Amino acid sequence: MIGQHPNEMRTPMRRVRGLGPAHTGTGHFWHQRVTSAAGVLLSIALIVIAIALLGRSHAAAVQILASPLVAILMLLFIVNSAYHMWIGMQEIILDYVHEDKAKLFSLLANTFFCFAVAFASAFAILKLSFGV
Amino acid sequence: MAELEASTTAGARRARPISPHLQIYRPMLTMMMSIVHRITGAALYFGFLLLAWWLIAAASGPNAYANFEWFIGSFIGRVVLFGYTWALLHHMLGGIRHLIWDTLHGFEPAEREWLTLATIVGSITLTVLVWIVGYLAMGGPR
Numbered sequence: 001m002i003g004q005h006p007n008e009m010r011t012p013m014r015r016v017r018g019l020g021p022a023h024t025g026t027g028h029f030w031h032q033r034v035t036s037a038a039g040v041l042l043s044i045a046l047i048v049i050a051i052a053l054l055g056r057s058h059a060a061a062v063q064i065l066a067s068p069l070v071a072i073l074m075l076l077f078i079v080n081s082a083y084h085m086w087i088g089m090q091e092i093i094l095d096y097v098h099e100d101k102a103k104l105f106s107l108l109a110n111t112f113f114c115f116a117v118a119f120a121s122a123f124a125i126l127k128l129s130f131g132v
Numbered sequence: 133m134a135e136l137e138a139s140t141t142a143g144a145r146r147a148r149p150i151s152p153h154l155q156i157y158r159p160m161l162t163m164m165m166s167i168v169h170r171i172t173g174a175a176l177y178f179g180f181l182l183l184a185w186w187l188i189a190a191a192s193g194p195n196a197y198a199n200f201e202w203f204i205g206s207f208i209g210r211v212v213l214f215g216y217t218w219a220l221l222h223h224m225l226g227g228i229r230h231l232i233w234d235t236l237h238g239f240e241p242a243e244r245e246w247l248t249l250a251t252i253v254g255s256i257t258l259t260v261l262v263w264i265v266g267y268l269a270m271g272g273p274r
Contacts (some may be wrong), residue, residue, distance in 0.1 A: 124187035
């Protein structure tokens with residue numbers, strides 16, 4: 001126990017691994033920062049794209065959404081946001097849901113929801129891009 | 133043993149000190165904006181359904197797209213879209229504020245008050261600005 005703080009509750013092995021009680025370390029914290037930085041730029045792109053589509057016919061809207069640059073930006077927004085909101089909602093659930101079954105169910109539902117909306121949105125963009 | 137039990141039952145009736153929670157503090161702008169950041173995040177989470185509907189409708193064809201346009205053009209649709217715009221911009225500015233804090237800057241009392249005020253004023257201003265640009269792009273309100 002040389003060099004260990006007298007109030008230190010962790011075993012030396014725990015300290016060496018440095019992962020904390022969640023066993024994942026600071027991975028999610030860092031990923032949330034990376035996706036938030038990307039999210040600033042991609043949200044601005046989404047707003048510009050949405051304004052460009054306002055009041056246009058279906059054919060014109062499809063043409064814009066299917067163009068490579070717009071489609072790529074939309075796909076990046078979808079994947080980036082889905083991961084960011086998956087981490088965020090997991091954090092909210094872990095903060096407020098303490099009962100085991102409810103926690104497990106909410107965490108599962110969170111994962112299902114994020115995958116479902118992300119894949120559905122990405123599929124729509126890809127169908128538009130490849131279908132023209 | 134009996135003595136110990138007696139003392140614990142007596143102790144249970146006495147008011148114990150409890151740790152303070154949120155309601156004991158005077159509400160401050162920084163803590164309000166903290167919870168609003170979480171609320172706008174959760175709103176955007178479910179708002180993703182709107183984005184998915186929009187894209188799936190566009191990919192499905194003119195009829196599905198017309199249905200989406202009818203909804204988003206209705207009064208309720210516009211209120212939802214306005215709320216989505218504000219939530220997105222507020223969460224974005226709040227996120228930038230958190231990124232600044234992550235660099236250990238902006239923690240002085242005046243600085244954090246200023247940053248927090250800038251988040252709420254900035255998000256409302258930007259939302260109105262985006263909607264004005266949007267209406268101009270459509271050639272005026274319809």
